[in-house]
Amino acid sequence: MQQLPYILSIKDRLINYHNRLTAFWSSLNLAQRCYFLAIITSFIYLFDNAQSNSLLALLTVLVLVAMVSEFWPRFIQVWDSLPGKAVILLFYAFVANYALVQASGLVNDITGVSADNLPYTHNFAVLLSIPIWFVITSLVVLLIIQFSIPVYILCLLLLRPFGLHTLWHPPGYSFPIITGFIRFGAGLFLLLQLALLTTYTGTLYGVSQTMLNVVGGIETGLTINVIESSDQDLAVAIKEQPELERTLSELDEAKAQIDQNASAYENKVKRILANFIFDNEADARSRCEHRTDTRVIELNDYEILEIEKFTTADVTSYRYQVKPCISAAVGHEFKARSITP
Template sequence: MQQLPYFMPIKDRLRHYQARLSGFWTSLNLAQRCYLLAIIVSFVYLWDDAQSHGLMVGITALVLVAMLSEFWPKFIQIWDSLPGKAVILLFYGFVANYALVQASGLVNDITGVSADHLPYTHNFAVLLSVPIWFVITSLVVLLLIQFSIPVYILLLMLLRPFGLHSIWHPPGYRFGIITGFIRFGAGLFLLIQLTLLTTYTGVLYGVSQTVTNIVGDIETDLTINVIKSSDEEIAAAIKEKPELESTLSELDEAKAIIDQQASSYEKKVKRILANFIFDNEADARSRCEHSEHSRVIELNDYEILEIEKITTADKTSYRYQVKPCISAAIGHQFKVNAIKP
C-alpha cells in the first residue's frame, strides 16, 4: 500500500481518499453494494428517533434486491439441468396441489356444494391463493438458505488456507467470507420481516389452521403433561412476581389481535368469492323455477343451487339453498308436495 506523505495538502488528501473509496465501490458487485447501502441505512434508522417506516422499507428493498441478484443466476443454472428441472417442477407441483385443494375448500365453505359445480369461481379462488403459497415458498427457501449459509461460511474458512475458496466465486469477487456473514444476517432480517408481514395480514391463516389440526392429531400424553407442567410453573411464577400477570395479559391481547387480523384475511377472500359467484357465475335466468331476485347455478338435471342476496344496513350476505329443479318437463311432483298442508 502506498504511504501518504506526512505533510500533504488537505485537498490532495481528500482526493486520495476519494479515489480509494471509488476503487472500493467499483470492486463490489451489485449484491455487495446493496448490502453496504442497507447497513448504512440501518444505522440511520437506529439513530432516527421516529424510526421512519420508509427507512425500514428501503432496507428491506435493498436486502431483497441483493439476495435476488445473487440467487437468481443460481436458480437459472439449476433450471438448465435436467435434475434441477425435475426438483423444481416437483416442488411447485406440490405447492400447486395444495393451492387447488385450499381453493376448493373455500368454495365449498361458501356455497355448501362441491367446487366442481363452480369452475370459474374455483379458478378465481386459486388465483387469490397464489400470494399465500408464494409467501410460503419464499419462507421455505429462506429457511433453507439460512441452514446452508453457516455451512458455506465454514467451508470458505477451511478452504481459505489452501486457496481453493476462490473457485466458488467469479473472478474478481472480493470479501467472500465477510459477505457470507452479512448475507446470513440479511437473510434472517428478510425472514423476520416476511414473517411479521404474513402474521399482520393473516395470509397464512389457513395454513396455520392446518398445522394446528395436524399438531392436535399427533399430540401425545407426554406433550399434554409438559403443557400442564408449564402452566403450573407459570402460575407459581405469577405468585412470586405479580407483575408477570400484566405482562401475560398484554401478550394475550396481542395474540388476540393477531388472530383477529388473521381471520379477517380469510373473511375478505370469502366475501370476494361470494360476490363473484352471485355477480358473475350464477345465472339470473334459468329453466328451473327460483325465487324473485335470486340467482341459480344448475348442479344437474334435477337440482339447482339458489343464491339469494340479503342486504342490510351493516353488511351484505348471501343465502345458499339446494332445491329441486322444477321446469316445464320435470320436477312438478316437488311443486305439488310443496303446496300440500
C-alpha cells in the first residue's frame, strides 16, 4: 500500500509525457512531422546492422514529401503572378528544348538520317526523355532553393531583436530556425540520393558525362600537383604513392562503372526506339521496290530508308540503308545500273 503513491506518480508522469508529446505533435505541420519521422528513421537506419534499403527508401520519401509540401504553396504563389509564370515557362521551355535536341540525336544515331523523316519516333523519344528531365530539373531547383536556407536563418537571427521571428511563415509556424537547419541537412541528403540515382542508373547520360569530366579534372589536378611540386613535396608524394595510386584506381573504377551504366541506359532507349521504328513507323508496303522481309520509310520522292531486321541468339538488331526509290514512275535508271554487269 505504501508503494501506491509512487506507482501513481509514474502513471502521472507518463500521462504528462503523453500530453506533452501530443501537444508537440499537434503544433507541427505536415512538413515538420515528416522531418521528425525522417530523423527517427535515420537513427534506426544508422543503428541497423543490415542497413536495410527499405529504411533508406522510407527516409527519402519522407524528406521528399516534406520538401514538396513546403515548396508547392510557394510555387502556386509564384505561378499566380505574371512574372512568375514567365520565369517558370521559360525554365521548362529550356528543358523541353534540350529534350527535343537529345531525342533528335538519338533518332539520328539509330537510323543515320535526320529525325525530321521520322516524326512519330522523334515524338516518342521526346516522351521518353521529357518526364525524366522535368522531374530531375525540378528537384535540382528545389534543392538549390533549400541551400539558401543558411542565409534565411541568418536573417531570422538578425531580425529576432526587432520582433520578426517568422519572415515567410504563417503566425502559427513553430520552430522556424530548427526546422531550417533540419531542412538544410535533408536537402543535402536528397541531393546525394539524386546524384546516386542519376549517376549509377544512367538515367541522364549528360549528368554522367559531367561527373566523368569532374572526376577526370580531379585526377589531372592531382597529377599536375605532383609534377609541379618541390623536391620535398615530391618526396612526400612518393612516400604516399601507394595510397595515391589506390585512390586513382578507385576513381577509375567509379568512372568505368558510371560510363557503363550510362551507356547501358542509352542502349536500352535506343532498342526501344529501334523496335518502334520497325514495328510502327516503317511501312511494310511501299510504292518503292524493296525486299519483302524489309520495311521502308520514304525520305523523299527519290530516296527511301530500308530497314532490315536480324534476330540471332535472342538478340534483335537492325540495318539501315538509304537507297534510291524505284517505283512505277521514277528510279528505273538506278535499277538498270544495278542489273547491268
